[in-house]
Amino acid sequence: MDFYGQKGLVEAINIKVPHAVNRKCCRHILSNFRCKYLRVMLNKLFSRAVRSYTEQGLKEAMAQMKDLKLEAYEWLCKIPFEFWTRHAFQANLKNDHIIDNIAESLNKWVGVLRGKPILILMKTLRSKGNE
Known part of the structure; x- marks a missing residue:
């Protein structure tokens, strides 16, 4: 499933630079998310999940999203958390930008x-x- 419009770019980078860390811009993920799920509360929960520095904060936002719209929750869960959630970024990289x-x-x-x-x-x- 292609959430980011990169069509093979991730695979090519993984082949050429196997130890590179791959992240996704949450603004672009949110843009795709909004195309499918147009509720304002879902957007707020997405932002809370993305910006959380703890796994607990992510889980709470995702649980609320699951209660509000199961399909939206499932769509986001298909994207590995280390690509887009701040809490899952590698701490040794010293960068927590999500956009x-x-x-x-x-x-x-x-x-x-x-x-x-x-x-x-x-x-x-x-x-x-x-x-």
């Missing part, structure tokens, strides 16, 4: 410079960083 908008933030900061030649881009970014 991938770091790159999106950089793109917004760079803005219209993205289409410029590399030397102009670098010169402008260097001075922009000193603002």
Whole structure:
């Protein structure tokens, strides 16, 4: 089942970089989740499950979701927790980001410079960083 639109990317990375840790952006999972299950309370429970630092917090949010909409609970349980829930991330990686908008933030900061030649881009970014 393809929840993330990566069509073979995970398998290719696992072959080329077998020790790499694979995570999913919860915002993208939520987008797919909302296409199927449009209840506001489900979205809140999903957010609680994703952001929980403890297994107990995840279990409580998922139990409430199960009571509210069994199909939504089952859909999320098919995605391995270590891909999308904060409590299951490897602690030795020192990063608990659940969304991938770091790159999106950089793109917004760079803005219209993205289409410029590399030397102009670098010169402008260097001075922009000193603002």
